[in-house]
Amino acid sequence: MEQAYNVFLLLGGIGLFLFGISFMGKGLEQAAGDNLRVWLEKLTTSPLKAVLVGALATAAIQSSGATMVMAVGFVNAEMMTLSQALYIMLGASIGTTITAQIIALDIDPWAPLILFLGIVLTQFIKNRTVKKIGAIVLGFGILFVGINLMGDAVKAMQLGGLVEGFLHNVHNPVLSLLFGALFTLVIQSSSAAVGILQVIVASSLGAAMGLEEVVYMIMGMNVGAVAPLVISSFSGNRLTKRAAAAQTAIKLLSAVTFSILMLLVPAIVSFVKGLSPDDVSRQVANFHTTYNAVSAVLMFPLIGLVAKTAEKVMPDAPEDEFFSRKLLYVTNDVSKSPAIMITQAHAEIMRFADVCRANLHTALESFFEKNEDKAELVIEREKTINFLHHEINTYLVSLYSKGLPENDVARISTMLSVASDLERIGDLAENIAEYTQAAASGRVKFSDGGLQDLGEMAQRVEYMVDLSMQTYDKEDRSLLAEAREVEDSVDDMQEEKTESHIERLKANVCDPRGGVIYTDMISDLERISDHAMNIAEGILGINASIEELQVEV
Numbered sequence: 001m002e003q004a005y006n007v008f009l010l011l012g013g014i015g016l017f018l019f020g021i022s023f024m025g026k027g028l029e030q031a032a033g034d035n036l037r038v039w040l041e042k043l044t045t046s047p048l049k050a051v052l053v054g055a056l057a058t059a060a061i062q063s064s065g066a067t068m069v070m071a072v073g074f075v076n077a078e079m080m081t082l083s084q085a086l087y088i089m090l091g092a093s094i095g096t097t098i099t100a101q102i103i104a105l106d107i108d109p110w111a112p113l114i115l116f117l118g119i120v121l122t123q124f125i126k127n128r129t130v131k132k133i134g135a136i137v138l139g140f141g142i143l144f145v146g147i148n149l150m151g152d153a154v155k156a157m158q159l160g161g162l163v164e165g166f167l168h169n170v171h172n173p174v175l176s177l178l179f180g181a182l183f184t185l186v187i188q189s190s191s192a193a194v195g196i197l198q199v200i201v202a203s204s205l206g207a208a209m210g211l212e213e214v215v216y217m218i219m220g221m222n223v224g225a226v227a228p229l230v231i232s233s234f235s236g237n238r239l240t241k242r243a244a245a246a247q248t249a250i251k252l253l254s255a256v257t258f259s260i261l262m263l264l265v266p267a268i269v270s271f272v273k274g275l276s277p278d279d280v281s282r283q284v285a286n287f288h289t290t291y292n293a294v295s296a297v298l299m300f301p302l303i304g305l306v307a308k309t310a311e312k313v314m315p316d317a318p319e320d321e322f323f324s325r326k327l328l329y330v331t332n333d334v335s336k337s338p339a340i341m342i343t344q345a346h347a348e349i350m351r352f353a354d355v356c357r358a359n360l361h362t363a364l365e366s367f368f369e370k371n372e373d374k375a376e377l378v379i380e381r382e383k384t385i386n387f388l389h390h391e392i393n394t395y396l397v398s399l400y401s402k403g404l405p406e407n408d409v410a411r412i413s414t415m416l417s418v419a420s421d422l423e424r425i426g427d428l429a430e431n432i433a434e435y436t437q438a439a440a441s442g443r444v445k446f447s448d449g450g451l452q453d454l455g456e457m458a459q460r461v462e463y464m465v466d467l468s469m470q471t472y473d474k475e476d477r478s479l480l481a482e483a484r485e486v487e488d489s490v491d492d493m494q495e496e497k498t499e500s501h502i503e504r505l506k507a508n509v510c511d512p513r514g515g516v517i518y519t520d521m522i523s524d525l526e527r528i529s530d531h532a533m534n535i536a537e538g539i540l541g542i543n544a545s546i547e548e549l550q551v552e553v
Contacts, residue, residue, distance in 0.1 A: 013149030024139025054091025064096035099191035100285035115141030180220025190225035254295035378433035
């Protein structure tokens with residue numbers, strides 16, 4: 001019974017320890033607010049700055065995993081290159097060692113008081129800033145209470161001797177490194193893994209376990225730090241997978257390079273031990289910091305090569321290029337003739353049209369297939385649509401100062417109008433994706449008649465969008481008559497489908513919750529058709545004079 005109690009004590013201590021680290025990190029992140037994201041986004045203009053920002057950001061929030069995820073998020077948004085993200089992650093590896101240094105502080109007896117102070121600040125003080133500080137203090141207290149419980153359990157169970165026996169019997173640095181990596185993979189935090197190791201070695205009592213026995217395990221724990229990023233990449237896009245692969249390569253290279261360095265300079269471990277000869281927990285923390293700092297120096301010159309290699313091994317797919325957040329046809333070459341600038345702008349508009357059209361189709365597929373993954377893809381791509389719309393507008397407005405002929409100015413004004421209508425179609429496609437999510441989360445059901453009506457109208461609207469884009473692209477006025485007929489038919493369908501829906505409601509055939517989504521979607525489809533008609537009619541203004549257009553820019 002006593003042994004079972006000790007096991008429960010150990011598990012409870014580990015639970016509190018992990019929760020304390022997480023809670024303290026979230027409190028620090030909330031206190032930092034949006035400033036943290038600004039640092040990561042704006043202060044990474046040079047590799048050295050990126051490393052420093054990564055280190056400071058991670059030291060602030062006590063989570064290298066969170067810093068990595070944010071950096072990869074910027075890569076996905078194409079606001080940062082893979083190399084910049086890798087430099088940030090290099091700094092994050094240094095910043096995360098602060099946790100081990102804090103754990104090495106001999107403040108365990110004060111843990112209950114710190115915990116009580118955190119409770120007071122979070123529960124009895126109304127000031128929001130003080131509450132955020134209280135959350136940090138509370139997490140700090142929980143962390144050390146967990147350490148106390150783990151220490152008591154480790155002593156009672158003599159785990160230090162067991163770990164020492166394991167390490168002495170293995171005699172294989174690779175297995176020790178692998179064990180450290182797997183342990184970190186399980187608990188999803190290198191800071192927590194190293195912290196638990198500190199508690200074990202510090203509580204080993206008579207066990208003669210020193211820093212020499214655990215150095216490779218510490219290195220393995222640092223390799224395992226990529227676990228959260230790798231796991232998140234499974235459901236991520238190609239950029240996320242590429243970043244995870246590159247960061248994993250950096251971590252493995254760091255471990256191999258540092259291992260060779262220790263063979264060449266055996267005094268490294270002795271030097272670290274000499275910094276705090278009587279405190280094995282501090283020795284572990286110091287080696288953790290030394291390893292990451294030296295690895296950062298060694299890996300710094302290789303980041304560019306690793307990034308390029310990852311991009312070659314995992315190249316962009318045509319679809320990635322198509323949906324990339326950059327203009328593909330427009331350049332800033334000031335020597336271009338007006339004819340070339342207009343041609344490139346038109347090509348960019350048509351690419352934008354294809355992106356919006358593709359996202360609309362995916363949104364409709366998500367709805368009729370009840371596919372939430374496609375709905376999430378639509379919502380993610382909508383961010384690309386908003387970015388492209390902004391960049392296209394900025395470029396088109398800049399052309400007004402080029403002294404272009406009147407007809408070209410009229411064409412640019414039409415492009416601005418078309419881009420706006422396309423962006424609105426993108427917004428409405430996002431609405432449809434959100435209907436998919438709402439229907440799935442609320443378990444909403446639609447009648448067979450209702451789904452058939454929506455399917456018929458959606459098919460008609462998609463045809464209308466295709467026709468309008470063809471009309472605008474070819475500037476074919478002969479297609480306008482058909483476009484107007486199709487748009488009128490969509491208006492008629494809206495009225496007919498609405499009346500059919502009312503009849504189904506009266507007959508109690510339709511789910512009222514589904515009815516709300518049905519009427520919203522009918523309305524959105526009709527609005528998509530209206531915007532498509534605006535695009536088709538845009539060709540009427542291409543040859544008009546500036547005075548006739550009166551377009552607001």
